[in-house]
Amino acid sequence: MNAGLLLLLLAGLGALGFLAGRARALSLVRGDARGLHSLPGYYGQTVALFAVVPAFLLLLGWLLLQPVLVERSITAMILPADIASGSSRELVMADVRRIAEGMERLVATGALNEGELAALVPQPDLLKDRLSAAGVALAAPIQPHIAEAATAWRAEMALGQGLMALSVLAVAVTGFLWSLWRVAPGFRARNVVERFIRWMLIAASSIAILTTIGIIFSLVFESWHFFQLYPARDFFLSLTWSPKFGGGSDLGIWPLLWGTLYVSFIALLVAVPVGLMAAIYLSEYATPALRAVAKPAIEVLAGIPSIVYGLFALMTVGPFLRDWFARPMGLGDSSSSVMTAGVVMGIMLIPYVSSLSDDIINAVPQSLRDGSYGLGATQSETIRQVVFPAALPGIVGAILMAASRAIGETMIVVLGAGAAARLDLNPFEAMTTVTVKIVSQLTGDTEFASPETLVAFALGLTLFVFTLGLNILALGIVRKYREQYE
Template sequence: MTPGFLLLLLAGLGVVGFVAGRARALALSRGDARGLHSLPHYYGQMVALFAVVPALLLMVVWLVVQPVVVERNITALILPADIADGSSRDLVMADVRRIAEGMELLVAGRAMSEGELAALVPQPDVLKERLAAAGVALAAPIQQQVAEAASRWRAEMALGQGVMSVAVLALAVAGFLLSLWRVAPAFRARNVVERFVQAMLIGASSIAILTTVGIIFSLVFESWHFFQLYPARDFFLSLTWSPRFGGGSSLGLWPLLWGTLYVSFIALLVAVPVGLMAAIYLSEYASPALRSVAKPAIEVLAGIPSIVYGLFALMTVGPFLRDWFAQPMGLGDSASSVMTAGVVMGIMLIPYVSSLSDDIINAVPQALRDGSYGLGATQSETIRQVVFPAALPGIVGAILMAASRAIGETMIVVLGAGAAAQLSLNPFEAMTTVTVKIVSQLTGDTEFASAETLVAFALGLTLFVFTLGLNVLALTIVRKYREQYE
């Protein structure tokens, strides 16, 4: 039974539980809701919640844990003799997963039956041809042991899915019957439902905290592995970035960090003045009719995919800056540059600054404006000396959000700034950022046993610490101005 179909069954059981719980409560009170402790719909909600939520949690946990357990079991079957030269256990397991997915595709597409597929496992060459015909391309020949491991993978996953379906449905039915049995006129269904919902809300709010903790631990764990393979001193102090998967790499952080800060700085130089002036105009000067059209038009920029901005940088902005500025000034001949990526990224960040700043400025009490006008100040003086200082904490938050978005951008940098890791002050030269190199180091069939791959986690941890420091600085500034204006 597929997870999607299982979800439909749980949803249907929840609807039945609501109707049955409500009907049973009314029946026990002889149709008079005044004889019940709670309103009838609370009894229905109680039955539906106990029938669906525990079973749904079991299903989610099962779907997360099962692939880990299956992979551990299959990995134990891969012996060192099954690993070809130049490969690794991780790469072999990647092939096992890919072959298993291809087998599932053949069976699901009814290209062959389970019996025919089992007959192909001892014939790896024929199996590879059938997988290639189904669109699953494999560069290396399939080894007999790998084909058997892929077949075992499918069998264990199917078995686990069947057991999961039985367990989830059994728990759902048990919760349904138990909660329906507890329905009684004196039963405090409203209190139970409210505590249940409160527990769900606490669990949902804890997801963000647990996710952050998980991200930190994963980055720290893999970064520790990296620093065991590569000296931390060379990573933090070297000014050269030159990864070589065969050995002899120079993995200095500073060229990447410099490119990240340089591109983000230019992007903020474009986005912050334009966004703030647009926000001030829309909130203080524009008519309601103009505002109703202009603000949504600006916010459309936030909905454009970053890859489209990257193409715009590559095909339009880059050649324009090269032909009109870089070449006449003798600063470069390439359309890919820090300036190209920074300008286009700044355009992308304008709605982040303008929309948030506009909402923050509108939230400033009108009494502050009226008091300023009563003292004889003009509109521009009121905006500059009253409204803007009062809204400054929120505006700092908007700029911080834009800065975080700029630091984490990848596609615009790839297409607009190039991939050269270097230290230079020339804004018309190609450079790259930390995020781009994280992607490049993890792209393809890479094994997590080399410093050239694990450096991506060290870069991610560095970026995390940097943005955390930026947040602390912004909070300090916000707290200072809040104490002044509250």
């Protein structure tokens, strides 16, 4: 029984539990709800929650743990020669899973029965032909022990799914019967339901925290593997980025970090002044009719995919900057440059700064403006000396979000700035960023255990620490200026 069918059964059992719990509560007081501690619906919700939620959590945990446990069991069937031949253990296990899924497809479609499939396992060449006919692409020949490992994978996964179905249904039925037995006129069903829902909300709100912790641990764990293979001193102090798969790489982060900061700086130089001035005009000067048209028009920029901005940089902005600025000033002949990516990225960030800053400025109390006008200040003086300082903490947050968006952008940099890792002050030279190299190091058919691949996690961890420091700095600025208005 698969997970989808189990979820449908749990949903049906939950609906049945609600009806049964409500009906039992009313039957105990002969239909007079005034004799119950809580409304009848709470008794039904109690039965439904205890029947569904524990069983659902068991199902979710089982689905997460079963593949890990089965893989550990099957890994013992992989021979050292498979790994010594140039494939990693992960790639061999991927072949095992692919063959097992192909076997399952052959049986599910009726192409083979279990007996015919078992007869093909000792004949790996015939098995590969049948799998290829079923649409399973395998580059290398199937080894006999790999076919046996795929058969064992299927058997253990099928056994696990059977045990999962029995366990989940047993927990669901037990919760259903136990909660139904607890129904009584004096039972505080409302308190139980509200407490249950509160814990569910706490668990839901913890997902973001747990996700952040998981991201940090995954980055730290893989970065630790990288630094065991490559010296941390060379990574943090070298000024050269020259990855060479197979050995002899020079993986210094500074050229990538410099490109990231350079592109982001130019993008913010474009986005922050334009976005703030647009926000001030829309919130303080524009008429309601003009604001109703201009604000959505500006926000349209936020809905354009970054790949479209990248094509705009490649085909329009890059050649324009090269022909009108770079060549006449003798600064370069390439249309791919830091300036190209920075200008286009700044255009993309304008709605982030403008829209958020506009909402923040509008949230400043009107009493502050009225007090300023009462003292004889003009509108521009009121904006500059009252409204803007009051809105500064929120504006800093908007700029920080735009900066984070700029640091994490990839497609515009790939198409607009190129992929050259260098330290240079010329804004019309091609450079690259950390995010672009993370993508390039993890794509392609490369050995995952090599330092040239694992360096992507070290780059990601460095970028995470950098943005975290930026957040802490911005938080300090916000708190410092906010104290003046508390």
